Amino acid sequence: TGSVGTSVASAEQDELSQRLAKLRDQM
């Protein structure tokens, strides 16, 4: 469970970073 939890966390972090980058690129 530990490793699954970690990979879910980092996947969600990556997604947030991508959404933020997309938001800023459109500016």
Place this chain on the structure above:
Amino acid sequence: MALPPQLRAIQHHLRTAQEHEKRDPVVSYYCRLYAMQTGMKLDSKTPECRKFLVKLMDQLESMKKELGDNDSISQEVVGNAHIENYALKMFLYADNEDRAGRFHKNMIKSFYSSSLLLDVLSVFGELSEENIQHRKYARWKATYIHNCLKNGETPQ
């Protein structure tokens, strides 16, 4: 949604965003953008922080859709000028009150909010030396005058 304690450093920027939702949506948007970027650096690991930041991102994306045709949102240089003008307007109001010896909650809040908005300016890049000084002075003045009034003293 309650702010996780790890993200306490952005709570006042988020409150300023809420206060400006109607008054000035552009200010609200950039306060949230600053909070988002800073929050990601503070803690995007713990589940409650990540959940909070996902909600904040949802809010930013829907604000972006609503305000998309506003130049202050679509063009960074215009957004930068908008936030800087607004921050300096608040600073000047508070500074005038201070010099006139009129000390009250409103001017304290204006000093403090101007310092928060100067934080927000950093989403556009490095702050100028002048803005760094303004931010330091505004934050110090807000704290000093607040403490004087709390202790029943007259600020110098």
